[in-house]
Amino acid sequence: MNTIADITDTVQKTPADRPNDEGHLGLWLSLPAQLLVLFIAVFPILMQIYISLTDWSPLDGIGWWRAWELWNSFANYTDLAQDNRFWSALLRTLLVMVVCVPVEFLLGLGLAVLFVDEFPGRRFLYSVLLIPMMVVPAVAGYMFFMLFQSGGPINDILAFFVGQPVKIAWLSDPDLALIAVMVADIWQWTPLMFLILLAGLVGVPEDQQRAATLLGASWWRRFITIVLPRMKTIMIIALAIRVIENFKIFDTLFIMTGGGPGVATETISVYIYKVTQQELIWGYVAAIALAILITLSIVSAYAIRHVSSPEADT
Amino acid sequence: MQRSAGYEALRFGLILLFVALTLIPTLWMVSMAFKPIAEWSATGSDLTWWPKNPTWDNFAFIFGQSSSELIVSLDRTAGRPILASLLSASFGTVIAMVAGTTAAYGLSRFGSGANLPLALIQLRLFPPMAVMIPVMIMWAFLGLTDTWWGLALIYGIVTLPFAFWLMKTFFDDMPREIEDAALVEGCSRFRVFVKITLPMMRPALASSALFVFILNWSDYLIALLLTTRDWVTIPVYMASLSSSMTGQLYGAKAALGLIAAVPPVIMGIAIQKHLVRGLTFGALKE
Amino acid sequence: MTEIRLSNLGKDFASFTALADMNMTIADGEFMALLGPSGCGKSTTMNMIAGMLEPTTGSIEFDGRDVRGVPMARRGVGFVFQNYAIFTHMTVWDNLAYGLKARGTPRAEVARRVEETASLLQLSPLLKRRASGLSVNILQRLAIGRSAIVEPAIFLLDEPLSNVDAAFRAVMRTELKQLQRQFKQTMIYVTHDQLEAMTMADRIAVMDHGKLLQVGTPLDVYNNPQNTFVAGFLGSPGMNLMQGHVRQDGSSTAVDFGAHGSITVSDTAIEAAAAKSDGRVQFGFRPEAAAPSQDGALRFPVNFIERIGSRTIVHLGDPDNAIKIIVANQTELPRVGEVLSLDITKGSERFFEIESGQAVGRQSDGLH
Numbered sequence: 020m021n022t023i024a025d026i027t028d029t030v031q032k033t034p035a036d037r038p039n040d041e042g043h044l045g046l047w048l049s050l051p052a053q054l055l056v057l058f059i060a061v062f063p064i065l066m067q068i069y070i071s072l073t074d075w076s077p078l079d080g081i082g083w084w085r086a087w088e089l090w091n092s093f094a095n096y097t098d099l100a101q102d103n104r105f106w107s108a109l110l111r112t113l114l115v116m117v118v119c120v121p122v123e124f125l126l127g128l129g130l131a132v133l134f135v136d137e138f139p140g141r142r143f144l145y146s147v148l149l150i151p152m153m154v155v156p157a158v159a160g161y162m163f164f165m166l167f168q169s170g171g172p173i174n175d176i177l178a179f180f181v182g183q184p185v186k187i188a189w190l191s192d193p194d195l196a197l198i199a200v201m202v203a204d205i206w207q208w209t210p211l212m213f214l215i216l217l218a219g220l221v222g223v224p225e226d227q228q229r230a231a232t233l234l235g236a237s238w239w240r241r242f243i244t245i246v247l248p249r250m251k252t253i254m255i256i257a258l259a260i261r262v263i264e265n266f267k268i269f270d271t272l273f274i275m276t277g278g279g280p281g282v283a284t285e286t287i288s289v290y291i292y293k294v295t296q297q298e299l300i301w302g303y304v305a306a307i308a309l310a311i312l313i314t315l316s317i318v319s320a321y322a323i324r325h326v327s328s329p330e331a332d333t
Numbered sequence: 334m335q336r337s338a339g340y341e342a343l344r345f346g347l348i349l350l351f352v353a354l355t356l357i358p359t360l361w362m363v364s365m366a367f368k369p370i371a372e373w374s375a376t377g378s379d380l381t382w383w384p385k386n387p388t389w390d391n392f393a394f395i396f397g398q399s400s401s402e403l404i405v406s407l408d409r410t411a412g413r414p415i416l417a418s419l420l421s422a423s424f425g426t427v428i429a430m431v432a433g434t435t436a437a438y439g440l441s442r443f444g445s446g447a448n449l450p451l452a453l454i455q456l457r458l459f460p461p462m463a464v465m466i467p468v469m470i471m472w473a474f475l476g477l478t479d480t481w482w483g484l485a486l487i488y489g490i491v492t493l494p495f496a497f498w499l500m501k502t503f504f505d506d507m508p509r510e511i512e513d514a515a516l517v518e519g520c521s522r523f524r525v526f527v528k529i530t531l532p533m534m535r536p537a538l539a540s541s542a543l544f545v546f547i548l549n550w551s552d553y554l555i556a557l558l559l560t561t562r563d564w565v566t567i568p569v570y571m572a573s574l575s576s577s578m579t580g581q582l583y584g585a586k587a588a589l590g591l592i593a594a595v596p597p598v599i600m601g602i603a604i605q606k607h608l609v610r611g612l613t614f615g616a617l618k619e
Numbered sequence: 620m621t622e623i624r625l626s627n628l629g630k631d632f633a634s635f636t637a638l639a640d641m642n643m644t645i646a647d648g649e650f651m652a653l654l655g656p657s658g659c660g661k662s663t664t665m666n667m668i669a670g671m672l673e674p675t676t677g678s679i680e681f682d683g684r685d686v687r688g689v690p691m692a693r694r695g696v697g698f699v700f701q702n703y704a705i706f707t708h709m710t711v712w713d714n715l716a717y718g719l720k721a722r723g724t725p726r727a728e729v730a731r732r733v734e735e736t737a738s739l740l741q742l743s744p745l746l747k748r749r750a751s752g753l754s755v756n757i758l759q760r761l762a763i764g765r766s767a768i769v770e771p772a773i774f775l776l777d778e779p780l781s782n783v784d785a786a787f788r789a790v791m792r793t794e795l796k797q798l799q800r801q802f803k804q805t806m807i808y809v810t811h812d813q814l815e816a817m818t819m820a821d822r823i824a825v826m827d828h829g830k831l832l833q834v835g836t837p838l839d840v841y842n843n844p845q846n847t848f849v850a851g852f853l854g855s856p857g858m859n860l861m862q863g864h865v866r867q868d869g870s871s872t873a874v875d876f877g878a879h880g881s882i883t884v885s886d887t888a889i890e891a892a893a894a895k896s897d898g899r900v901q902f903g904f905r906p907e908a909a910a911p912s913q914d915g916a917l918r919f920p921v922n923f924i925e926r927i928g929s930r931t932i933v934h935l936g937d938p939d940n941a942i943k944i945i946v947a948n949q950t951e952l953p954r955v956g957e958v959l960s961l962d963i964t965k966g967s968e969r970f971f972e973i974e975s976g977q978a979v980g981r982q983s984d985g986l987h
Contacts, residue, residue: 044522045443052436052493055428056452059490063467070466083470130351133344144348146602148355153601157553157568158590162358165365165583172361175380206358211612218609218617226704229671233691233698234718234769244717248708256613267460270553274572288462288554295558301466308463319458 127212
């Protein structure tokens with residue numbers, strides 16, 4: 020029987036036998052990416068799970084596949100629960116995040132507000148303000164390493180305000196080193212907040228703001244009741260990006276302090292790095308890494324479900 | 334909108350303050366790169382904001398020329414690390430762009446690989462440090478440790494999410510009528526992709542590639558773990574300059590830092606209008 | 620509740636003059652339409668009244684008080700935007716309450732007045748709803764209610780119907796007119812749609828190229844256009860215009876259109892106007908003021924016939940004198956190519972000077 024569906028089917032197929040051809044081509048096109056993801060996700064994770072249940076170390080002289088000889092069940096995980104250095108590194112990482120991300124957000128938002136209206140030189144200064152986020156983080160770390168030397172320019176500037184020589188040893192003082200590290204992070208990543216939030220601010224409909232003004236709203240009221248709610252999604256994106264990236268903090272910090280003095284600036288990434296490179300107990304590192312991966316997966320799944328609200332406003 | 338002169342003055346004052354805070358650290362490194370050794374660690378009243386006797390010595394030094402003032406000599410010059418950075422970042426970009434572009438096109442036009450968007454975001458979510466143990470083992474097993482191609486491979490994977498998401502939003506934005514017209518003419522899908530879509534996408538491809546290159550070029554941690562000697566990259570080499578020498582080689586490191594910092598800054602400014610799109614995984618387009 | 624007086628109002632953007640030398644008084648409680656094609660200066664005028672733009676020259680007075688320099692938040696102007704600019708992230712209630720809250724009105728009072736306005740506009744059942752996804756006529760009512768609730772002295776409406784599809788416009792026009800009667804406020808309505816202006820406004824101000832051309836009641840502006848632009852812009856199709864020579868025909872004066880015939884006139888002003896440009900004058904008549912007749916004064920060949928449902932438009936003449944007439948549907952239609960002779964309804968002939976395009980003789984009620 021010749022139904023209409025049959026006819027339209029044949030008509031659509033004419034240009035190069037579409038459905039089949041396209042299905043295969045699509046699979047082929049996504050194959051390289053799929054393979055890379057498999058290569059970096061599935062096999063390494065399985066290997067990581069395996070090694071994390073052993074005491075294996077590259078120094079043992081046996082291949083990783085024979086790690087079962089050093090099977091220790093869940094000892095790595097029970098050790099981790101009692102590893103004070105790990106927990107304080109985790110807390111320190113969260114502390115850095117809780118300080119840096121809001122400061123970067125507020126500075127970036129303030130700067131975006133200053134830039135939302137046209138002024139002469141706006142485009143040029145905009146580019147200048149984006150420079151920090153493009154500087155290689157390790158180089159940025161080195162910049163701040165120099166700046167925070169006890170004979171460096173930061174003390175020099177402080178001396179100018181105080182009126183007498185300042186010799187603060189920023190990077191070798193356990194309390195100050197963390198502050199120095201956070202200053203560097205804020206310097207480098209405020210521009211990212213600025214960039215994203217300015218794009219959001221420019222997108223707030225002008226008519227709405229005018230309507231609010233005509234109804235007698237002050238600048239501040241307009242900002243709170245119209246501009247910020249309209250930027251909600253964008254603010255969440257900006258914050259999420261920085262929370263994720265800040266959690267990984269390593270390059271700048273490691274160049275500046277190497278995690279020291281002592282463990283004063285040791286974050287999660289630095290801690291794992293040290294255990295990997297210096298103590299070489301890879302079975303334990305794998306356990307730490309897995310614990311973090313699992314925690315992050317749960318947190319992110321929760322965040323994606325609860326933060327991305329269904330009511331998307333245009 | 335009319336605003337008071339006081340507000341405008343305040344606004345300009347604040348903007349200039351931000352610009353100054355942005356520039357001072359950068360300029361300090363630039364200044365340091367041109368300072369002779371005598372001015373490197375001058376402090377207090379001797380501290381010089383701008384080199385009194387600017388010199389190219391620091392640059393000459395890192396490329397192997399020992400100067401009269403710098404008695405130490407380097408066992409390795411900066412040439413090879415620069416080459417390592419260039420090779421690994423470039424080929425890493427090629428890998429990410431090829432896999433990312435094809436997969437993005439497949440998803441955008443045929444809906445294939447629907448798992449990729451989320452999988453790749455998760456890949457970006459995890460700290461590299463938390464997956465490096467198996468990678469180090471695998472790389473050693475495959476003989477990829479301390480090679481530029483081994484670095485290129487991991488760079489390609491790490492920046493794949495950005496290449497994929499950027500290209501996906503560019504493909505989604507592209508009108509399909511042109512492709513459809515070519516299909517009706519009888520071109521095969523693949524031919525249309527290669528002969529029509531990709532050439533049209535050249536600006537988007539260039540911006541995405543530059544973006545990915547900046548990310549690869551900026552890496553420190555991965556190179557720190559996967560290279561040891563022959564193919565260390567600029568940041569690793571730079572960090573090693575101080576640990577192997579007696580005292581800090583401020584000027585030399587600043588010169589090297591400047592060399593490392595200039596390309597991404599120029600590229601970043603060149604692709605400014607796509608930065609928001611890239612950094613937010615295409616969620617925001619400017 | 621306010622009279623608005625614009626004196627010598629002008630606005631330049633760099634070297635471009637958006638508005639020049641505008642003089643107009645809008646009476647208290649009047650519904651005034653600013654009508655003209657895009658770029659005529661109507662929106663510029665309104666934005667200056669609202670305070671979004673500062674005039675380059677001239678002044679704006681509300682009840683005799685110069686408002687130049689008064690920020691828009693304190694002019695007491697209600698503004699309905701083209702897209703309504705409803706705060707879609709808020710509820711209907713919050714939208715209505717916005718202006719009152721911004722003014723620091725006590726809570727109880729806010730609640731009372733929101734209820735009041737909502738019931739007046741039949742928005743009461745929707746108060747808890749989010750304002751996104753409401754239909755366009757509800758958005759219009761909400762936009763008006765949101766402005767009206769703070770009791771502005773003046774209401775400005777910026778093409779509020781331009782985003783509405785044609786079928787719905789008639790409904791919205793009626794509703795808008797009713798709302799104006801309810802609120803009894805001075806309203807200025809900017810539009811490029813003559814139908815909106817004609818049906819709703821008390822008076823219409825026709826503008827073009829930054830100039831005010833004519834102000835008057837809809838009928839007056841329609842019947843007595845003061846220049847050829849207004850004549851051609853109003854009406855659909857607009858007034859027919861053709862050039863003729865004034866000559867003495869024995870004791871009477873006639874305007875001669877060569878092969879197309881001639882008409883006799885009795886107004887000496889026409890001769891005076893013609894004297895300014897070699898005896899030529901522009902003659903105008905409305906398409907509905909001409910009817911085919913056995914031996915009419917004017918004769919034109921029929922070019923084509925356009926049926927638009929209730930009426931039929933007959934296109935006549937040659938490229939220099941393209942004439943359209945409207946005939947009822949039942950009329951026996953002429954054939955294409957046939958020469959049709961037309962009678963012009965007595966009293967509906969209009970004349971304009973060739974150079975200036977200004978109307979001759981019969982004047983409208985004037986600019987004020």
